[in-house]
Structure formats: structure tokens, C-alpha cells
Amino acid sequence: MLHLVIAEAELELVPKAIADHPAVVNYARRRGKKPEEVILDSSYHHSALKKLEDGERRGRPDIVHICLLNALESIANREGLLRVYVHTRNDEVIYIKPETRLPRNYNRFLGLMESLFKNRVVPRDLELLRLEKKTLGELIDEIGPDGVFIMHEEGKLIKPSDFGKRLVQLENPLVIVGGFPHGDFKSEVEGRRVSLYHEPLMAWTIVNEILVNFESFIL
Incomplete structure (x- = not known):
């Protein structure tokens, strides 16, 4: 095997540290979910990732x-x-x-x-x-x-x-x-x-x- x-x-999931970032909030709103309930994705949250440790690879x-x-x-x-x-x-x-x-x-x-x-x-x-x-x-x-x-x-x-x-x-x-x-x-x-x-x-x-x-x- x-x-x-x-x-x-x-x-x-989106970390609490950037849950209030506009890029995250707007994306979550479009998805009909809370910011902390969506998967972190650099394609949609690129600007927010700049505020996170290791943001360039997350x-x-x-x-x-x-x-x-x-x-x-x-x-x-x-x-x-x-x-x-x-x-x-x-x-x-x-x-x-x-x-x-x-x-x-x-x-x-x-x-x-x-x-x-x-x-x-x-x-x-x-x-x-x-x-x-x-x-x-x-x-x-x-x-x-x-x-x-x-x-x-x-x-x-x-x-x-x-x-x-x-x-x-x-x-x-x-x-x-x-x-x-x-x-x-x-x-x-x-x-x-x-x-x-x-x-x-x-x-x-x-x-x-x-x-x-x-x-x-x-x-």
C-alpha cells in the first residue's frame, strides 16, 4: 500500500487577523458567508495576504x-x-x-x-x-x-x-x-x-x- x-x-480558513480586510469581506459577502467561513485564496485575497506572516506562500x-x-x-x-x-x-x-x-x-x-x-x-x-x-x-x-x-x-x-x-x-x-x-x-x-x-x-x-x-x- x-x-x-x-x-x-x-x-x-481566512485567519482572524485579516477577516475584516475589504478584499475578504467583499468576497465573503458575494459568497453569502461570513469572512471567517471562507477558504483563504491568494487569487481573491492577494492584498490581504500582505498583512500575514508567510503571506507570499499562503x-x-x-x-x-x-x-x-x-x-x-x-x-x-x-x-x-x-x-x-x-x-x-x-x-x-x-x-x-x-x-x-x-x-x-x-x-x-x-x-x-x-x-x-x-x-x-x-x-x-x-x-x-x-x-x-x-x-x-x-x-x-x-x-x-x-x-x-x-x-x-x-x-x-x-x-x-x-x-x-x-x-x-x-x-x-x-x-x-x-x-x-x-x-x-x-x-x-x-x-x-x-x-x-x-x-x-x-x-x-x-x-x-x-x-x-x-x-x-x-x-
């Missing part, structure tokens, strides 16, 4: 959306060989059932995430998505992998096909992909740092390369 964690994802739910669409629609997931998790910058973990089919539409995805942060589980009858307060380290301990790989632009360069082969040699590998646009991980996690290319790649590209090359050795 391959475990994939989108870690330190820039997915969060408000990127689109990264999570694309990564999850790719992972959940993958052959590995359809074959029951993948588990996907999202760990947020605020140390929350989203557990995702393999049968989950996320909205392709980005605005509908935002609405789903807003409901999840409010209710902690969606939908209530199926519990396809569940949100818990948990650090990345606690999640790793819970999974109990026999190998942890951290995708990092300064990691050891390895061919994607060789990495896929390495993953299938383990019973319970865990791969961590950063869910932020730039910068480095803030969490201290023990694991092997790996790079699949000599230049930085987008998170969703890394997810695709991992899964395609993993699938090539198991199907």
Missing part, C-alpha cells in the same frame, strides 16, 4: 485540488493500492476515503473544503472526508511506514522509474509532497530526500510522476 501525503498544504488551495484530483483518479487508487492524506500548515489532517470523487469545478471544491472545516466531516452519512487536529509527525507514526520519502528539490536525484521500482519493493511506503508553492518544509521529518528532476517541479507533476511509475511495476 502506497501512502501519499500532501504536506504543509496552504489550505486554511492561500493556495488550488495545489491541493489538482493533486487530489490526480491522485484519486489514478489507476493505483482505483486498484485499492493508494491512500491519500492532506496535512495543512495549521497541523490538521484530512483523511480521504479512496472512493471519494472530488468536484472538478474549483469553486465547488472550495465550498466542499469550507464545509469540511466547519463540520469536520463530509458528507455526514458517508464520512468521505474527515478533518482531525494532528501534526505531520503524528500522522506518520499512525501510518507506521517501512520507508519515508520526502520529495525535495535538493534531494538525491533519482530516475522516476527507479523510484517507482523502489516503492514497490516496500510493503508500506510513504511519500511526502509539499503542498505549498515555494520554500521549504517547516516540519522536522525523518526520511530520505528524493528529487525526480534536476529542476523544481509543481506538486501535481510530482504526484503524477510518482503514481505513474509506481503503477508501472504493479499492474
Whole structure:
């Protein structure tokens, strides 16, 4: 079973510190919600983000959306060989059932995430998505992998096909992909740092390369 964690994802509700900013207030009004009930998004809240610490990398739910669409629609997931998790910058973990089919539409995805942060589980009858307060380290301990790989632009360069082969040699590998646009991980996690290319790649590209090359050795 391959475990994939989108870690330190820039997915969060609007912080109280900027809940009264005009960009946030006007956006929330258009959505028919309170400012603190909407997902922070740099596309809509760019001017407000300038007032936040790490504002230049926050408000990127689109990264999570694309990564999850790719992972959940993958052959590995359809074959029951993948588990996907999202760990947020605020140390929350989203557990995702393999049968989950996320909205392709980005605005509908935002609405789903807003409901999840409010209710902690969606939908209530199926519990396809569940949100818990948990650090990345606690999640790793819970999974109990026999190998942890951290995708990092300064990691050891390895061919994607060789990495896929390495993953299938383990019973319970865990791969961590950063869910932020730039910068480095803030969490201290023990694991092997790996790079699949000599230049930085987008998170969703890394997810695709991992899964395609993993699938090539198991199907």
C-alpha cells in the first residue's frame, strides 16, 4: 500500500487577523458567508495576504485540488493500492476515503473544503472526508511506514522509474509532497530526500510522476 501525503498544504480558513480586510469581506459577502467561513485564496485575497506572516506562500488551495484530483483518479487508487492524506500548515489532517470523487469545478471544491472545516466531516452519512487536529509527525507514526520519502528539490536525484521500482519493493511506503508553492518544509521529518528532476517541479507533476511509475511495476 502506497501512502501519499500532501504536506504543509496552504489550505486554511481566512485567519482572524485579516477577516475584516475589504478584499475578504467583499468576497465573503458575494459568497453569502461570513469572512471567517471562507477558504483563504491568494487569487481573491492577494492584498490581504500582505498583512500575514508567510503571506507570499499562503492561500493556495488550488495545489491541493489538482493533486487530489490526480491522485484519486489514478489507476493505483482505483486498484485499492493508494491512500491519500492532506496535512495543512495549521497541523490538521484530512483523511480521504479512496472512493471519494472530488468536484472538478474549483469553486465547488472550495465550498466542499469550507464545509469540511466547519463540520469536520463530509458528507455526514458517508464520512468521505474527515478533518482531525494532528501534526505531520503524528500522522506518520499512525501510518507506521517501512520507508519515508520526502520529495525535495535538493534531494538525491533519482530516475522516476527507479523510484517507482523502489516503492514497490516496500510493503508500506510513504511519500511526502509539499503542498505549498515555494520554500521549504517547516516540519522536522525523518526520511530520505528524493528529487525526480534536476529542476523544481509543481506538486501535481510530482504526484503524477510518482503514481505513474509506481503503477508501472504493479499492474
